[in-house]
Amino acid sequence: xxxxxxxxxxxxxxxxxxxxxxxxxxxxxxxxxxxxxxxxxxxxxxxxxxxxxxxxxxxxxxxxxxxxxxxxxxxxxxxxxxxxxxxxxxxxxxxxxxxxxxxxxxxxxxxxxxxxxxxxxxxxxxxxxxxxxxxxxxxxxxxxxxxxxxxxxxxxxxxxxxxxxxxxxxxxxxxxxxxxxxxx
Amino acid sequence: xxxxxxxxxxxxxxxxxxxxxxxxxxxxxxxxxxxxxxxxxxxxxxxxxxxxxxxxxxxxxxxxxxxxxxxxxxxxxxxxxxxxxxxxxxxxxxxxxxxxxxxxxxxxxxxxxxxxxxxxxxxxxxxxxxxxxxxxxxxxxxxxxxxxxxxxxxxxxxxxxxxxxxxxxxxxxxxxxxxxxxxxxxxxxxxxxxxxxxxxxxxxxxxxxxxxxxxxxxxxxxxxxxxxxxxxxxxxxxxxxxxxxxxxxxxxxxxxxxxxxxxxxxxxxxxxxxxxxxxxxxxxxxxxxxxxxxxxxxxxxxxxxxxxxxxxxxxxxxxxxxxxxxxxxxxxxxxxxxxxxxxxxxxxxxxxxxxxxxxxxxxxxxxxxxxxxxxxxxxxxxxxxxxxxxxxxxxxxxxxxxxxx
Numbered sequence: 001x002x003x004x005x006x007x008x009x010x011x012x013x014x015x016x017x018x019x020x021x022x023x024x025x026x027x028x029x030x031x032x033x034x035x036x037x038x039x040x041x042x043x044x045x046x047x048x049x050x051x052x053x054x055x056x057x058x059x060x061x062x063x064x065x066x067x068x069x070x071x072x073x074x075x076x077x078x079x080x081x082x083x084x085x086x087x088x089x090x091x092x093x094x095x096x097x098x099x100x101x102x103x104x105x106x107x108x109x110x111x112x113x114x115x116x117x118x119x120x121x122x123x124x125x126x127x128x129x130x131x132x133x134x135x136x137x138x139x140x141x142x143x144x145x146x147x148x149x150x151x152x153x154x155x156x157x158x159x160x161x162x163x164x165x166x167x168x169x170x171x172x173x174x175x176x177x178x179x180x181x182x183x184x
Numbered sequence: 185x186x187x188x189x190x191x192x193x194x195x196x197x198x199x200x201x202x203x204x205x206x207x208x209x210x211x212x213x214x215x216x217x218x219x220x221x222x223x224x225x226x227x228x229x230x231x232x233x234x235x236x237x238x239x240x241x242x243x244x245x246x247x248x249x250x251x252x253x254x255x256x257x258x259x260x261x262x263x264x265x266x267x268x269x270x271x272x273x274x275x276x277x278x279x280x281x282x283x284x285x286x287x288x289x290x291x292x293x294x295x296x297x298x299x300x301x302x303x304x305x306x307x308x309x310x311x312x313x314x315x316x317x318x319x320x321x322x323x324x325x326x327x328x329x330x331x332x333x334x335x336x337x338x339x340x341x342x343x344x345x346x347x348x349x350x351x352x353x354x355x356x357x358x359x360x361x362x363x364x365x366x367x368x369x370x371x372x373x374x375x376x377x378x379x380x381x382x383x384x385x386x387x388x389x390x391x392x393x394x395x396x397x398x399x400x401x402x403x404x405x406x407x408x409x410x411x412x413x414x415x416x417x418x419x420x421x422x423x424x425x426x427x428x429x430x431x432x433x434x435x436x437x438x439x440x441x442x443x444x445x446x447x448x449x450x451x452x453x454x455x456x457x458x459x460x461x462x463x464x465x466x467x468x469x470x471x472x473x474x475x476x477x478x479x480x481x482x483x484x485x486x487x488x489x490x491x492x493x494x495x496x497x498x499x500x501x502x503x504x505x506x507x508x509x510x511x512x513x514x515x516x517x518x519x520x521x522x523x524x525x526x527x528x529x530x531x532x533x534x535x536x537x538x539x540x541x542x543x544x545x546x547x548x549x550x551x552x553x554x555x556x557x558x559x560x561x562x563x564x565x566x567x568x569x570x571x572x573x574x575x576x577x578x579x580x581x582x583x584x585x586x587x588x589x
Contacts, residue, residue, distance in 0.1 A: 096208070096209065096212040098212065107213065109206075109212070109219075112185070119219070119221060121213065121219050154225055154226075155226075156217070158219075160219055160220065160225075161221070
């Protein structure tokens with residue numbers, strides 16, 4: 001037995017041991033909703049249950065989808081502008097530019113780095129930030145399904161990150177697609 | 185772009201990380217802020233605030249920057265000195281295109297905002313990493329605390345670097361290396377200018393560029409500022425007396441107009457947010473006030489301990505000014521016979537300009553307990569607030585809005 005397979009075996013034994021210990025554990029729908037919204041987060045025992053129970057995971061994902069749907073319906077009702085189209089020249093200069101909706105601003109800064117040619121700073125207005133359940137992240141995605149940036153806002157309401165698609169530029173994507181703020 | 189490399193050693197790692205800072209336009213990012221791309225955004229912001237707190241107000245301090253720390257995963261705080269240098273060079277226009285020397289730095293920036301540079305662990309291994317890359321003309325900055333306690337291995341590394349024409353600077357305080365951002369670098373050779381002096385540490389292979397405070401640029405600016413304040417004092421007094429009690433936020437408002445921090449989401453970009461800030465401060469809210477404990481204390485009795493505890497607790501917000509400038513105050517505790525003197529001193533900060541021009545003092549008995557200390561400090565804070573013309577009693581504000589660290 002190699003060291004690697006030995007480590008795997010030990011890990012498997014530990015996992016199996018946990019499963020036996022947690023045989024009677026349960027996770028109610030109410031507890032799932034609580035963890036997704038106001039907290040507290042799942043404890044170790046509940047997390048282990050989620051790992052080993054497809055049924056519990058399915059209920060978790062369904063609850064999360066419902067929650068996301070509820071929040072985004074609320075955005076629509078309150079007139080949150082979570083989608084914005086920006087027509088940028090595809091061959092525009094490598095200089096910063098901003099895309100603004102009523103409720104969020106995305107600023108792009110060019111970088112001299114082929115691995116990360118742009119830095120993105122997404123600033124979200126307070127009324128939208130405050131509607132985010134603790135368990136969900138904001139995500140900016142374009143109409144073609146490409147994810148631009150994902151995360152939780154920092155104390156100043158910003159999510160900062162890099163452009164991770166070296167084959168295409170943000171300007172090229174903006175030629176074809178609108179941007180949509182969503183929750184994941 | 186301003187770049188400073190730092191060594192990462194430990195857990196199987198032995199490599200050079202890099203901090204890079206770029207100035208951003210206030211059109212695209214709020215003035216006075218940093219867009220941070222790093223493993224721990226809060227830690228980077230904490231180091232920047234501590235590194236900048238002594239800077240005089242001026243264009244440089246309000247310039248927004250982009251900070252990037254690579255790699256994204258490593259542990260430890262020894263990149264603090266590298267971050268501070270990169271930040272200052274970017275904001276002081278020392279990120280010159282075609283710069284012919286590289287900067288390497290390792291050092292922990294103290295969390296008390298005093299600009300002190302603390303020792304790092306594994307200094308010999310860290311210097312080995314730098315040794316593998318540094319060339320003639322490059323600069324290496326390391327904590328004086330490490331240099332002073334140098335063992336044979338460290339001295340050998342320093343000797344090797346010096347022989348290759350690498351300048352090694354031992355740094356006790358950030359001001360020791362301010363020539364790196366105030367320029368010019370390299371500084372004029374001895375004899376051409378008396379602005380800089382080298383200490384005697386050259387014998388150990390370490391050169392230290394120390395700039396006497398009285399000849400430094402911040403020092404000159406402080407003198408200039410003091411003169412301006414002296415000249416403007418009658419006008420300020422007249423304004424203050426005429427403003428009371430109806431326009432009790434006038435002075436805060438004036439100060440806010442000079443602070444180019446972005447006070448709220450709606451701040452317009454065209455005027456740097458000044459108009460919006462004026463509106464913001466016309467509303468019944470004020471800037472958050474943060475109080476920090478000074479490390480300056482020559483008394484370690486129960487009252488001093490209680491003072492430290494109280495200061496930690498006194499991180500309270502006067503109003504809902506999220507994103508507004510933060511004013512820092514030092515609280516110093518000194519024993520004077522059977523009494524303890526408490527002094528509250530405003531500081532320059534990274535994001536705002538303190539508008540105070542005086543200290544506040546209080547005195548309690550050396551054997552006093554927390555119950556005696558708290559009202560004393562509250563009275564001092566009330567006195568400060570009276571200068572700000574904020575008609576709120578700190579007692580209630582303090583109890584309502586204090587929050588845990």
